[in-house]
């Protein structure tokens with residue numbers, strides 16, 4: 069089980085595609101005691117999340133000192149990573165750093181390329197997974213940006229999430245971009261397979277995750293939100309997915325009384341022939357049709373293209389089944405962009 073602990077809804081960055089949490093959705097600091105948290109999570113894994121979790125480093129350390137979690141994971145924008153003591157740094161199994169690829173793209177959306185890259189380089193030997201966690205938006209060229217990250221030789225893995233559905237542009241604008249994105253994915257898969265058969269595995273999370281699903285299949289969204297992964301808001305509420313604390317269906321209980329609600333995936337996902345490869349992609353996407361049915365289908369077209377591009381190499385992938393298996397433990401990666 070993975071518990072995503074929201075240390076604060078506050079953030080020290082103003083990324084173009086992220087509005088952050090609206091004021092009033094949850095308190096700025098954790099309201100429950102660390103002992104109450106320990107009683108609820110036991111020895112499960114804990115991922116620190118925000119807002120920006122490193123704004124609450126002292127609380128994070130207190131939790132790490134008090135709870136014997138199976139694994140600790142950190143999802144950060146990387147700005148304050150240099151402030152993290154080595155003693156704590158070395159206890160993380162996975163650190164996900166928001167990083168968008170080429171300098172002009174990262175600067176356009178986030179504006180802190182040099183600092184974040186320097187910080188990532190500084191910690192690259194900490195001993196766990198160091199994942200470049202991209203947001204793929206309209207300025208992204210998925211082939212070029214992933215290739216750039218691979219060329220940096222800093223991150224152990226690359227992962228991305230498409231900026232869709234709750235974006236600040238329309239489905240129509242997204243539609244134009246999807247064509248190039250899908251072509252970029254096909255080009256990237258071709259490159260990835262050509263390297264794999266030569267013995268070099270580039271750890272591209274969506275590719276490894278779909279390859280794993282070819283042999284194992286998903287029963288629910290690969291992020292496991294609401295099934296094996298739960299978020300804990302600063303007021304102690306338990307959420308299926310960390311990003312929408314305002315939605316009723318997403319609130320499942322609290323750390324004092326436990327989880328008292330179960331969620332199902334809605335149609336069309338359970339009956340879709342791609343379900344075993346994508347698990348419905350994302351709980352939020354499955355339940356909230358912010359772009360209507362057409363927008364839903366458009367995003368699905370990216371999933372289907374990704375799966376089909378990899379299925380074309382099913383025979384080759386069979387030979388690397390064990391090496392490709394991902395994730396080996398839940399670490400907040402959504403797997404399906």
Ligand code: SF4
Nearest residue numbers: 337340343346348368
């Ligand atoms: S491809 Fe789309 S409709 Fe099919 S399971 Fe995935 S998210 Fe659901």
Ligand code: SF4
Nearest residue numbers: 291309350351352402
């Ligand atoms: S993939 Fe969707 S359901 Fe899962 S954590 Fe992300 S937004 Fe939430």
